[in-house]
Amino acid sequence: xxxxxxxxxxxxxxxxRIFSYDPSVAAEHDSLDIGSVTLNVRWEALEPGPxxxxxxxxxxxPASGVIYLPVDLNDPRLLAQDGHAPSxxxxxxxxxxxxxxxxxxxxxxxxxxxxxxxxxxYRPDSQSRHFVRRLRIYPHALRERNAYYSxxxxxxxxxxxxxxxKDRHNTPGTIVHTALSHDIIAxxxxxxxLDGIHPRFxxxxxxxxxxxxxxxxxxxxxxxxxxxxxxxxxxMARTRGNLETENALGQLAQQFGRAxxxxxxxxxxxxEFDPETNAWRLRSPDPTALExxxxxxxxxxxxxxAVFGAFITVYKKRTRDLYRIASDGTGILKAGDxxxxxxxxxxxxxxxxxxRMLQMCIRALDYAPPVGITFGDYLRALVTxxxxxxxxxxxxxxxxxxxxxxxxxxxxxxxxxxxxxxxxWPSAEDLATAEATREVTLYAExxxxxxxxxxxxxxxxxxxxxxxxxxxxxxxxxxxxxGEVLDPAALQLPDRLAIWRGAQEQAKAFWHWLNDEDxxxxxxxxxxxxxxxxxxxxxxRHGRYRTEIHSVRIANREGQNGxxxxxxxxxxxxxxxxxxxxxEQAAVDDGRKFVGENDKGDFRYRAGCTLLVDPETMRLxxxxxxxxxxDDDVALGKVRAFLSGERLSPGNAFEAASAAISRAEPFxxxxxxxx
Numbered sequence: 001x002x003x004x005x006x007x008x009x010x011x012x013x014x015x016x017r018i019f020s021y022d023p024s025v026a027a028e029h030d031s032l033d034i035g036s037v038t039l040n041v042r043w044e045a046l047e048p049g050p051x052x053x054x055x056x057x058x059x060x061x062p063a064s065g066v067i068y069l070p071v072d073l074n075d076p077r078l079l080a081q082d083g084h085a086p087s088x089x090x091x092x093x094x095x096x097x098x099x100x101x102x103x104x105x106x107x108x109x110x111x112x113x114x115x116x117x118x119x120x121x122y123r124p125d126s127q128s129r130h131f132v133r134r135l136r137i138y139p140h141a142l143r144e145r146n147a148y149y150s151x152x153x154x155x156x157x158x159x160x161x162x163x164x165x166k167d168r169h170n171t172p173g174t175i176v177h178t179a180l181s182h183d184i185i186a187x188x189x190x191x192x193x194l195d196g197i198h199p200r201f202x203x204x205x206x207x208x209x210x211x212x213x214x215x216x217x218x219x220x221x222x223x224x225x226x227x228x229x230x231x232x233x234x235x236m237a238r239t240r241g242n243l244e245t246e247n248a249l250g251q252l253a254q255q256f257g258r259a260x261x262x263x264x265x266x267x268x269x270x271x272e273f274d275p276e277t278n279a280w281r282l283r284s285p286d287p288t289a290l291e292x293x294x295x296x297x298x299x300x301x302x303x304x305x306a307v308f309g310a311f312i313t314v315y316k317k318r319t320r321d322l323y324r325i326a327s328d329g330t331g332i333l334k335a336g337d338x339x340x341x342x343x344x345x346x347x348x349x350x351x352x353x354x355x356r357m358l359q360m361c362i363r364a365l366d367y368a369p370p371v372g373i374t375f376g377d378y379l380r381a382l383v384t385x386x387x388x389x390x391x392x393x394x395x396x397x398x399x400x401x402x403x404x405x406x407x408x409x410x411x412x413x414x415x416x417x418x419x420x421x422x423x424x425w426p427s428a429e430d431l432a433t434a435e436a437t438r439e440v441t442l443y444a445e446x447x448x449x450x451x452x453x454x455x456x457x458x459x460x461x462x463x464x465x466x467x468x469x470x471x472x473x474x475x476x477x478x479x480x481x482x483g484e485v486l487d488p489a490a491l492q493l494p495d496r497l498a499i500w501r502g503a504q505e506q507a508k509a510f511w512h513w514l515n516d517e518d519x520x521x522x523x524x525x526x527x528x529x530x531x532x533x534x535x536x537x538x539x540x541r542h543g544r545y546r547t548e549i550h551s552v553r554i555a556n557r558e559g560q561n562g563x564x565x566x567x568x569x570x571x572x573x574x575x576x577x578x579x580x581x582x583x584e585q586a587a588v589d590d591g592r593k594f595v596g597e598n599d600k601g602d603f604r605y606r607a608g609c610t611l612l613v614d615p616e617t618m619r620l621x622x623x624x625x626x627x628x629x630x631d632d633d634v635a636l637g638k639v640r641a642f643l644s645g646e647r648l649s650p651g652n653a654f655e656a657a658s659a660a661i662s663r664a665e666p667f668x669x670x671x672x673x674x675x
Contacts, residue, residue, distance in 0.1 A: 010043050011043050012040075012042070012043055013040035013041060013042060013043055014040075014041045014042075014043050014044075014073065014079075015038050015039070015040060015041075015082040015083070016038065016039050016041055016073070016082060016083040016096055016097075016099075016100040017036055017037070017038050017039075017082050017083050017084070017085060017086055017096075018036065018037060018038075018039060018086055018096070018097045018100050018101060018182065019035065019036055019086045019097065019180055019181075019182060020034050020035060020036055020037045020182065020228060020231050021181070021182055021183065021231075021248060021253075021254060021255075022180055022181040022182065022183075022253065022254060022255040022256070023086075023088050023177075023180055023255060024169065024254055024255035024258065025248070025254065025255075034230055034231045034234045035086075036085075036086045037228045037230060037231060038082050039100045039101070039103075039104055041099075041100050041103045041104065042103060042107060046072075046073050046074055048070040048071065048072040049070045049071070049095065049099075050070075050071060050073050050095065050096070050099045051134070052099075052103075052134075053133070053134075053494075053496070054102075054103065054106055054117070054134060054135065055099055055102050055103065055134060055135055055137060056134040056135070056136050056137070057070065057071075057095045057098060057099055057136075057137045057138075057139065058136050058137070058138055059091055059094070059095050059138070059139050059140060060138060060140070060141070061140040061141075062141070063140075063142070063143035064140075064143075066140075068091040068092070068095070068140070069091075069092065070092075070095065071083075071084065071092035071093075071095045071096050073096065073099075083096050083100075084096050086180075088175070088177065088180060091139070091140065094139040094140070094177060094179045094180060095139055097179065097180060097182075097185070098137045098139050098156075098158070098179050098185055099137070101182055101185040101186055101189070102135070102137065102156075102185060102189045104186075104224065104227070105185075105186050105189040105190060105193070105220065105224065106189070106193070108220065108224065108358060108359075108362065109193050109362055111359070112358070112359045112362035112363045112557075113197075113362060113363065113365070113366065113555055113557075114555040114556040114557035114558075114566075115499075115553060115554060115555055115556065116494040116496050116499055117193055117196060117197075118131075118132075118196050118496060118499070118500055119132040119133075119134075119135050119154055119192060119195075119196045120132065120151065120154070120192075120195045120196045120199045121199075122154060129504075131496075131497055131500045131501075132154050133496065133497065135154060135155065135156065135189075135192050136153070136154065136155035136156070137155065137156045137158075138155060138156065138157050138158060139158050139177075139179035140158065140160060140177075140179065141157035141158055141159065142157055142158070142159030142160070143159065143160060143161065144159045144161055145159060145161045145176075145259075145260065146159040146178075147159050147178040147179075147184050147188055148188065148191075148665070149188050149189075149191035149192045149195070150665055151195055151199075151202055151665070152665060154192075156185075156188045156189065156192065158177070158178045158179035158184070158185075158188075159178050160175055160176060160177045160178065160179070161175070161176055161259075162174065162175055162176075163175070163176060163259045165258075165259065165261060167258075169258040169259075170258060170259055176255055176256060176259045178256065181253050181255065181256055182221075182224075183221045183222075183252040183253045183266070184221075184253050184256065186217075186220055186221035186224050187217040187218060187220070187221045187252070188217070190216065190217040190220040190221065191213060191217050194213060194216060194217070194365070197365050197366075197551075198365065198368065198370065198373075199550075200370055200371040200372075200550070200573065200606060201213055201371075201373060203371065203372075203604070203606070204642075204643075205371065205372045205605070205606075205639045205642065205643075206372055206374060206638070206639070206642050207294055207299065207642060208299070208373065208374045208375050209372065209373060210296040211296040211297075211299035211300040211303070211375075212300065212303065212373055212374075212375065212378060213296075213300075214296050214297050214300035215299075215300030215301070215302075215303035215304050215307075216303075216361070218252060218267060218269075218300065218301075218304045219303075219304055219307050219308075219358075219361050220358065220361070220362070221252055222249070222250065222252065222269055222304070222308065223311075223354045223355075223357060223358035223361070224358075225248070225249045225354075226249065226350055226351050226354035226355070227351070227354075227355075229347065229351070231248075231249075232249070232347045232350060232351060233343055233344060233347045235247050235248055235249050236343040236344075236346045236347045236350065237337065237338060237340070237343040240333060240337075240338050241319065241322075241323075241338065241342070241343065241346040243270075243312055243315060243350070244270060244282060244312060245282075246270075246271060246280040247270075249350075250268060250269040250270040250271075250308065251264070251265035251267070251268045251269075252265055252266050252267045252268070252269075253265055253266035253267070254266075264280065267297070267301055267304070268280075268283075269301075269304050269305055269308035270282060270283065270305070270308065270312075271283050283305065285305070285306075285309065285404075285407035285408050286408070286409070287406070287407060287408060287409035288409060289302050289408065289409060290302055290375070290408075290409050290410065291409070302375075302408055302409075302410070303375050303378070303408075303410065305408060306401075306404045306405045306407070306408040306410055307357065307361060307401070307404070309404035309407065309408070310357065310397070310400040310401040310403070310404040310405075311353055311354060311357045311400075313400040313403065313404060314353050314356075314357075314395055314396065314397055314400050315349060315350055315353045317395070317396065318349050318352075318353060318395060319345075319346055319349050322342060322345055322346060322349070326338070326339070326342050356395075356397060357397070360382055360385065360386050360397065360401075361382065363385045363386070363389065363557075364378060364381035364382045364384075364385045364386075365381070366385065366553075366555060366567075366569045366610075366612070367380075367381035367382075367384050367385040367425060367610070367612070367622070367624060368381045368610065368624065369608075369609070369610055369624050369625065369626045369627075370550050370571040370572070370573050370606075370608050370609070370610055370626070371573060371606040371607070371608065371626055372606070372626055372627060372639075374412075374413075374627075375405075375410045376410060376411055376412030376413060376415075377412065379401070379402070379405050379410060379411065379412060379423065380412055380423050380424070380425055381425070381624075382398075382401055383398050383401065383402065383420055383423045383424060384423070384424045384425045384622065386398055387420070387424060388565075388567075388612075388621075388622070389557060389559050389565055390559065398420045399420060402418055402419075402420060402423065406418055413627075425622050425623065425624045426622070426623055427621060427622055427623070428619070428620040428621065428622075428623065503551065503552050503553060506552035507549035507551070507552050508549075510549045510552060510570055510572075511547065511549050514527065514529075514547055514549070514572065515529065515544070515547070523629070524623075525572075525609050525611065525623050525625065526607065526608060526609040526623070526625035526626060526629055527547060527572055527574065527608065527609065527629075528545055528574070528629050528630050528631050529544045529545050529547070530544060530545075531543075531545065531631070532631070533631075535576075535589040535590075535631055536588055536589055536590070536591055536595070537576050537577040537578070537579075537585065537588045537589050537595075537601065538574070538575075538576045538577075538630055538631065539574070539575050539576065539577075545574055545630060545631075546574060546575070547572055547573070547574055547608075548572070548573050548574070548575070548608075549570065549571070549572055550571035550572065550573050550608070551569070551570070551571045552568065552569070552570050552571075553568070553569045554566065554567070554568050554569075554615055555567050555568075555569060566614075566615050566616070567612050567613065567614065567615065567621065568612070568613040568614070568615045569610065569611075569612060569613075570610065570611040570613060571608065571609075571610050571611075572608045572609055572610075572611070573606050573607070573608035574606065574607055574608055574630040575604055575605070575606050575630070576604070576605045576606070576607075576630050576636065577595065577599060577600065577601030577604070577605075578601050578602060578603040578604060578605040578636060578639060578640060579601050579602050579640075580602045580603070580640060580643065580644055582637070582640070585636075585640075588601075602643075603639070603640075603643055605630075605635075605636045605639050606626075606630075607626045607627075607628055607629050607630040607632065607635065608625075608626055608630075609623060609624060609625045609626065610622075610623075610624040611623060611624075612624070
């Protein structure tokens with residue numbers, strides 16, 4: 001029986017206003033028109049906070065003893081005006097901005113990875129894992145010059161602090177809120193997303209690991225600048241399309257950097273502020289810079305410069321024709337402002353190049369080793385992931401990446417060639433064993449059934465069909481308030497809990513396969529189960545070395561010519577007790593020193609591999625190994641040397657081995673003091 005009421009579908013997006021960079025930009029007359037932007041955030045049912053499927057904003061200010069009233073973004077008055085206007089004085093505007101930027105960052109990840117993102121599991125002990133539905137965001141958590149992601153709390157904590165400087169950019173006594181910096185929010189959300197994909201990347205087992213965490217978070221924040229058309233066009237007009245000059249697109253957290261006494265932004269992908277001349281200068285690639293740089297942020301800035309340099313190279317190539325057309329063939333523009341049509345076309349090309357580079361950078365995470373990543377590993381991951389999805393590369397993105405990394409001295413250890421083909425991770429056919437070249441069926445009958453279950457969940461995600469119980473209850477309340485019949489299919493969100501549970505079952509199936517497979521094949525992929533020479537520091541059970549299926553995830557992406565491309569990503573690790581004293585290590589290994597099951601050693605050494613598998617045929621496609629196997633004493637020794645301080649400069653983040661090993665909150669300390 002018809003009710004006579006129309007079926008109304010909700011909007012695809014919720015429009016929310018934010019500061020484009022931070023409040024300082026909106027306060028400058030020259031940039032008044034681009035001080036704020038409006039984001040199209042994917043529509044979802046929200047409770048006050050906001051609280052949604054992925055994010056929960058909790059606005060408690062412990063230093064002031066205040067709990068701020070949570071913003072209700074479903075208020076019709078806010079819906080009608082795209083949320084609160086960006087404001088330094090309104091805490092609800094702070095809540096709105098952290099939510100909006102966080103959701104925009106999540107959207108970039110889900111598009112690149114081809115799946116719903118999951119936060120890292122909560123593990124109260126080594127035996128249990130619990131699903132974390134929402135990342136908590138505290139916009140006013142700290143009264144200090146800091147903002148960080150807490151792996152223990154599964155939360156982002158943003159600080160605020162008074163300005164103690166007096167210059168053309170700063171007024172003493174005014175307050176800087178890190179929760180109002182687009183770049184800081186995107187940076188911290190990226191830390192949390194990366195932790196959900198690679199929780200072991202928090203463990204500093206070489207000089208690149210935490211530097212990579214910082215660099216990757218900066219890369220995502222920088223390339224998100226190119227998602228805002230109005231801001232982009234204004235910067236293109238101001239720089240006449242030359243992105244190698246000083247511009248806001250290549251800078252991070254201007255207000256924070258100036259208030260911290262840096263003279264300019266917190267970090268800059270292209271240049272640096274010269275304190276002696278008070279001027280900005282372009283930084284030239286230095287292939288020796290890594291050799292003398294250990295501090296995570298400084299080292300990470302080299303990786304950022306390499307990635308951004310590749311982007312600039314492709315952008316310049318793709319816009320060369322526009323400059324020729326606008327300059328009557330000379331390629332040199334006349335003095336004065338460029339035509340608005342030209343700045344618009346340049347902005348379009350910059351957006352296209354930036355989106356491709358950002359997708360490359362995020363997608364490469366699935367092609368990284370499960371632990372101990374190096375910058376060289378990331379280069380191989382970038383090239384291989386892009387090659388496998390888009391074999392043709394007419395614009396030369398991969399060549400530009402390799403060239404820029406080489407100019408900055410970034411290359412994988414032991415490589416005899418820096419060609420794109422040489423940098424690809426090995427396929428199963430590349431492994432020098434007959435067992436590895438055969439068609440390998442990874443699953444038994446049970447595993448195949450689980451695979452089909454997981455594939456079904458992913459198809460549901462791609463259609464946005466499942467809906468969480470919380471979201472469903474919110475939708476029911478919306479129905480009762482509005483009195484309209486809403487289209488249920490358009491309201492639904494991915495059931496991330498079901499996807500997480502499916503992944504756990506997949507991991508169990510892989511574990512059974514792993515323990516039944518031929519030892520020769522396992523050694524070829526970097527896994528050791530049966531000791532050739534037993535080492536008692538390696539965790540074992542019933543005479544076999546233990547393994548952990550770290551994660552199993554399915555990616556559904558759009559490949560060449562728009563065809564869907566799917567792959568299963570499996571991460572396998574093993575663990576070993578490490579000791580800072582080599583003599584103690586040897587004594588434990590050969591049994592002269594007895595250690596109990598609960599002995600943790602001085603640190604954990606981990607090794608393993610990432611496998612890329614065709615989910616339809618279950619054929620092994622790529623093998624990405626860590627630098628050594630679990631019984632490799634040389635690789636263990638390198639970790640020991642790093643933690644013992646052989647590569648550490650005075651005052652850097654890993655000054656003492658004990659601090660590096662036992663740190664529960666790595667990002668809190670890394671970000672303290674204006675980093």
